[in-house]
Amino acid sequence: MADLQDLAELRAEVRDRLREHAAHAPPATGAHEPMDYETGPELRSWIERLRAGRWLCLSWPTRFGGRGLDAFACMAVNEEFARAGVPRPALGMGETLLAPAILQHGTEEQQERLLPRILAGDDVYCQGFSEPEAGSDLARLRTRGVVDGDRVRITGEKIWQSGAHNANRVFLLCRTDPDAPRHRGISYVVLDMAAGGVRVEPIRMMTGDHGFNHLLFDDAVASLDDVIGGLNNGWKVAMTTLGAERAGHITSQYLGYERELTDLVRRLAQLDRLDASATERMVDVYAQVQLMRFTGRRVADEMAAGRSAQVLQAIDKINWSELHLEMGLLAAELLGVDGITRPAEDGYRLTPLQRVLLESPGRRIARGSNQIQRTIIAERVLGLPR
Ligand SMILES: Cc1cc2nc3c(=O)[nH]c(=O)nc-3n(C[C@H](O)[C@H](O)[C@H](O)COP(=O)(O)OP(=O)(O)OC[C@H]3O[C@@H](n4cnc5c(N)ncnc54)[C@H](O)[C@@H]3O)c2cc1C
Numbered sequence: 001m002a003d004l005q006d007l008a009e010l011r012a013e014v015r016d017r018l019r020e021h022a023a024h025a026p027p028a029t030g031a032h033e034p035m036d037y038e039t040g041p042e043l044r045s046w047i048e049r050l051r052a053g054r055w056l057c058l059s060w061p062t063r064f065g066g067r068g069l070d071a072f073a074c075m076a077v078n079e080e081f082a083r084a085g086v087p088r089p090a091l092g093m094g095e096t097l098l099a100p101a102i103l104q105h106g107t108e109e110q111q112e113r114l115l116p117r118i119l120a121g122d123d124v125y126c127q128g129f130s131e132p133e134a135g136s137d138l139a140r141l142r143t144r145g146v147v148d149g150d151r152v153r154i155t156g157e158k159i160w161q162s163g164a165h166n167a168n169r170v171f172l173l174c175r176t177d178p179d180a181p182r183h184r185g186i187s188y189v190v191l192d193m194a195a196g197g198v199r200v201e202p203i204r205m206m207t208g209d210h211g212f213n214h215l216l217f218d219d220a221v222a223s224l225d226d227v228i229g230g231l232n233n234g235w236k237v238a239m240t241t242l243g244a245e246r247a248g249h250i251t252s253q254y255l256g257y258e259r260e261l262t263d264l265v266r267r268l269a270q271l272d273r274l275d276a277s278a279t280e281r282m283v284d285v286y287a288q289v290q291l292m293r294f295t296g297r298r299v300a301d302e303m304a305a306g307r308s309a310q311v312l313q314a315i316d317k318i319n320w321s322e323l324h325l326e327m328g329l330l331a332a333e334l335l336g337v338d339g340i341t342r343p344a345e346d347g348y349r350l351t352p353l354q355r356v357l358l359e360s361p362g363r364r365i366a367r368g369s370n371q372i373q374r375t376i377i378a379e380r381v382l383g384l385p386r
Pocket of ligand 1: 126127128129130131132133134135136137158159160161162163362363365366367368369370371372375
C-alpha cells in the first residue's frame with residue numbers, strides 16, 4: 001500500500017496539474033455515468049489531455065501506460081479531481097472489467113496487443129455475459145462457441161449489454177465444451193463486433209434512453225488468439241472480471257453521491273424549500289454517504305492485505321444501490337413538481353436528479369442483485385441455513 005508521504009506527494013502533484021488544466025474540463029458527472037452515455041467533444045478533448053499526462057488507467061502497470069497505483073492511491077487521485085470539480089473518466093468496460101482479466105490470465109502477446117488499444121481509445125468494449133436464461137445463475141449460459149481450426153464460431157444471444165451500441169468489441173462467455181460440467185467448458189472470448197454475424201438491438205429503459213442492448217450472434221468468428229485464459233477455462237477468467245465489477249469504484253464512488261447531494265441542496269435553496277425537516281433528512285443521507293465511503297476503504301484495506309472482502313463488498317453493494325434509490329426518491333419528494341417534470345427548454349431531457357430516481361432501481365440488480373448479496377450475508381455472516 002502506498003504510504004502517507006507518497007499519497008501526500010501524489011495529491012500535491014495532481015493539484016498542480018489540475019491548476020494548469022482544469023479550466024479545459026467539462027463538469028464532473030454524478031455517481032454513475034448515464035446508461036446512454038456518449039463521449040461528447042468536450043469530454044473527448046479532456047480525455048486526450050488526461051491521456052497525454054498519463055492520468056488514465058491508473059492501476060495498470062507502467063509498461064502498459066498506467067501508473068501501477070493501488071486502490072488508495074487511485075482514491076487520492078479521484079478525490080483531488082472531485083475537489084477540482086472535474087471528471088476523471090474511466091475508459092469504459094475495457095479498462096475496468098476486461099483489463100483486469102487480461103492482466104491476470106492473458107498471455108504476454110494478448111496483453112501487448114489488446115491493452116494499448118483500450119488506452120488509446122481505439123477499442124471500446126461491452127460485456128457479453130448475461131443471457132435470457134442466465135443472469136444471476138451465469139453458469140447456465142448457452143451461447144455456443146465451436147472451435148474450427150484457429151477460430152471460434154459463436155452462435156447465441158446475450159441481453160442487457162450496457163453501451164453495446166457505442167462499442168466496437170465485446171468480451172463474452174460461450175460454451176465451447178457442451179459435455180463438460182457447467183462451470184467448465186466455458187471460454188472467455190474477445191470479439192470484433194464489426195466482423196460480421198453480430199446484431200445489436202436497442203432496449204429502451206424507463207429513463208427513455210437507449211442504454212441496454214440485446215446482442216445476437218449468428219456464426220460470428222473470433223480468432224483462437226482472442227480466447228483469454230485458454231479454451232474451456234473461461235469461468236476462472238470471468239470471476240476476475242466479476243470481482244473487478246463488484247469492487248467497482250469502491251473507494252471513490254461516494255464522491256459522485258456527495259456531488260448529487262450538493263446539487264440537491266443548491267436546488268432546494270433556490271426554491272426556498274430547505275427547511276429544518278428537509279435539512280435533517282439531507283444530513284441523514286450525508287451520514288450514509290460517509291458510511292459508504294468508509295466501507296469502501298475497509299474493502300480496499302482487506303483486499304490490500306490479501307484477505308477476502310466478499311462479505312464487505314456484498315454489504316457495500318446493497319448500501320450504495322439502496323442509498324441511491326433513497327436519494328432519488330428524496331429528491332423527487334422534496335423538489336415537488338420541480339422534481340418530476342422536465343424543463344421543455346432543455347428538450348425534455350431528464351435532470352441529473354431525475355436520472356438518479358429512474359436509473360437506481362436497475363443498479364439494485366446490476367453487478368449481482370441485492371437478493372444474491374443478502375444471501376451471501378445470511379450464509380457467511382449470520383450462519384443461516386442455505
Ligand atoms: C443496470 C444494469 C446494467 C447491466 N449491464 C450488463 C452488461 O453490460 N452486460 C451483461 O452481460 N449484463 C448486464 N446486466 C445484466 C445483469 O448482470 C443481470 O440483470 C443480473 O445478473 C440478474 O440477472 P437477470 O436479469 O437474468 O435476473 P434473474 O437472475 O432472472 O433474477 C430475477 C430475480 O430473482 C432473484 N434471484 C435470482 N436468483 C436468486 C437466488 N438464488 N436467490 C435469491 N434471489 C434470486 C434476483 O435477485 C432477481 O430479483 C445489467 C443489468 C442491469 C440492471
